[in-house]
Structure formats: C-alpha cells, structure tokens
Amino acid sequence: MAAEKASRLLSLSGLFPVYKPRGPTSAQLLSDLKMRLLREAGLKEQTKKRKQTLKIGHGGTLDCTASGVLVVGIGDGTKMLGVMLTGTKKYTAVGELGKATDTLDASGAVTEEKPYDHITREDLEDVVKTFIGDIMQVPPLFSALKQDGKRLSCLLREGAEVAPKPARSVVVYKLTVTDFQPPLFTLDVECGGGFYVRSLVSDIGKALSSCASVKDLIRTKQGPFTLDEHALREDGWDIAAVTRSLKEYAHLLPAGQGAKRLKSGENEAPLV
Template identity: 40%
Template structure:
C-alpha cells in the first residue's frame, strides 16, 4: 500500500509546535497531522489566530491526555494598545470606542496593571470558544448576539510590567487555566478609563515547558523525509509532559486488572490523579486514586 493511500501512522506522543500568527489552532493541527502522516491528532489549549507560541499537538493515543494538559498553568508575553476598545478585544476586531490616554503616566499604567496580580474575577469574552447551549460564543458574536457571561475565578500567579511607550503596554503573565489575556488587557484599559485591546500575544510557557523547546512548522517541514526519522525525533512522550502528575508503579497482575478497566487496591497512596506504569516501566495511562483504590481513567493500552 502506498503512503498516499494508507490511513496514516499509528504514532503516539506530543509535538510542541511554535504556532505562527495568522493561523488558527485547528489549521495548525491539520498541517502537523498531515506532515507526520498521523492517523489521529488533537491540540490542547487553543490559541487565537492573532497569537503565536506553544501549541501542544497530541498524536495518536496522546490525545487521551489532552484534557490533563489543559489543567496546567501558562505563560504569555502580551502588548496592549491603550485608548481603543474593539469588539474582539484584539486588533483583528472593529474599533467600538476611542478615548484619550496621553494624560496617563507610566507609573499610573504600571500600577493599574499590577493591581490584577493574584486571584481575580474575569468575564470571558464573547469571541471565545466557550459554549452556550452547544453553540460557541464566537459564532453568536459574529451574528451580533451577545449573552451574559458569568465571571470566573482565575489566578495571575505573576505579572511582570515590561514597559509602556506611546500608548502600548508590555507585560509577561503567568496564569492559571481559563485565563483570557484579551480580557486582562481590556480590564486594565477599563481601570485606566481609556479602554485597551491586544495587539500582540505570544504563549511562552506551558506547565514546565518553555518556548525554547517548541519548533516552528517551517523547521518541521525541513526535517520531513520518507522514513520520518528526523521528524519523529521532535515527538515528546505523553508522560514526560505531565510532570505535576504523580507516578504509581503496579505489578503484573494489577496491570492486567487495570487493562480490563478494573480498579485495584493500592497502599499508602493519597487520593490523587496519577500516571500508571507497569512492571516494565511502560506507561499505561492516567488513573484516579480514591479511598485506597486506583481506577483507570484514560488507558493507552
């Protein structure tokens, strides 16, 4: 069977793509899937087309851990333009209001930005993938429909003020899952009384991953070959990208039970989400310990 007619390769693991601006997360996913000739692929933590930076692409069985990757903290570099509000909260939208910002000092802008560090309540933007009755909010927004969104608790673990010049504020943000950087910039603009929107956004970190570990699609293309050897060297093991999930080793009989979906008794283990490894140190998947029993949640075998 030729490569063209085959259904794809059964490869497993995660590619840390450094997504370019102007490309949707799904478009980036499809390009990587085709390049690696993978049977199955999915992404975690979608990035707006405007945004660049780390986009983990899960191949094969690694798609089973996508949801767990989403729970990790993220880091961003962002630049926001004061004085203009847009309907999308970024520079791709239509300007809805313009106000003066020239009277603001660098100190005022810095103090307003840093006031958001810590635990805050944030209203998700209409232009987001959140759903209302099964319909993504961005699709409703494109129809001119706006619905009430409840504020959600998020945490800005660290907010570094990098500078302010000619109405443009630059920040580095380390935040919890579910944080919208576009909403943060808009809220800073509201606090300053002039409005603001994002003009540049780059995801520079994901859990323990740094942007230096990610690779551009053009660089992946340059490694493509018939044997896939150089391409596959850029695939990370799923278990290596979940450093905050505790490891649990199980014996041969327990491994059999887990593979059949049965829960097993474990000693001296706190209730927690865990990575399961068999007697040969083979990664079996994700499990959940509750009341002294380990129950499989996502199996790789």
C-alpha cells in the same frame, strides 16, 4: 518504505509542542499537521470521527491573531491533554491604550476610543498589581467558549445573539510591565487555565480610566514546553521529527498525572 512509515506514525503516542504563527486558527494548524503526516505515511483520513486513522488534538486554543507554543497530543497522548488545558501558561502581550474593539484585540472593529495621555508607567504598574492572584474575569464574547454547542465567535459572525458568560475565577501567578511607550505597553503574564489575556488588557484599560485592546500576543510557555527551546516549526513537521520530539521531551511531563490520564481517559480534549 510507505508501510514502515505508516506503522511508525500509527504507533506514536504522547505530547509534543509546535509553533503556531499568526493567521491560522489552532484547529486549522492541527488539521494541516495531521494531513501532512498522513500524506507522508501514504494514509487517508477516515471520514467518520469515531474511526479516525490518526488521533490528534491540541491542549489549549490560541487565537488566530496570536502566535506561540501549542501543545499537540497524538495517539493515546490525546488523553493527556487535560494536563495542558489546566496547566500554567506564559504570554508576552502588547496592549494598546485608548482603543477598544469588539474582539478585545486588533482583529476587531473599534468600538470606543478614549484619552490615555494622563497615564504614566507608575499608574500602569500600580494597576497591574491589582490583577495578581485569584481574580474574577469575564471571558470575551469572541472566544472558543460555546453556546448551544457552537463557539461564541462563530455565532457572533453569523449574526446570532450571544449571552455574555458570567465572571469566573482565574489565577494570575506573575504579571509585570516590561515596556511602556504610550499608547503601547508590554506585559509578561503567567497564568492558570481558562485565562484570557484579551480580557486582562481590556480590564487594565478600564482601571486606568481609559480603554485598551491587545495589539500582539505570543504564548511563550505552555506547561513544561517553551517556545524557544521546544516548539517544532512547520518546516520540521514530519514523522521523524515528531518521533524525536516525543522521545526528547517525554521526561518533562508529570509522569504520575500522565499515566493516570492515559489509563482513565479523563480530560480528553477535542480531536481534529
């Protein structure tokens, strides 16, 4: 039975979505998933990365304070993760007016507080409209972006000096206000790759002559995978469930792009 499970696990290839709760980093969650699958198959992980027992990676980091759908690549499916990194995503974000933090979300230290009682829902909706389309955005200092080969967030926590990244072009396809109960407001966001919701909320606060930070963030869709319909929960992390997920959702992937990446190995995401 163990040999059969090992053979089945090592033959798996493709993309499937999982649910990431608040708390663990995307890398921690991926490592937990990998270890659970290896244990079930009776396999041990190789210590050398180039000779991994099981290739597994994810297509787009979620902050540890965020939850939602995280797309995982397994086997040769890791070479298809570029589709997820550059594809569209949807989020539900709760912002808090009047409070800025160094991380741009509730996990950070408060760096500034400003009045917000002058802001109406109409003001918020008018400002939000200016962030739709092709916009320039400065990534947060606390992020997975790298400087000298190390993540900016890690460097900052080590006390190192970090140079801000320059503003870059990003795309917002849809952006709507779904609730406004000051100081809290809720946004539905559909955006392209490389977009930071934390930067968006911070910029909205500044445009309203106040400040703002993210209180809660959920990724509800990544590429063709939605949180409610597709994401595999932790209690379903086993070889049989992953196999079913790979087969059931294979038709959602862009076949031409996926086949091309499987063949060429382009846009392969980092593995765990």
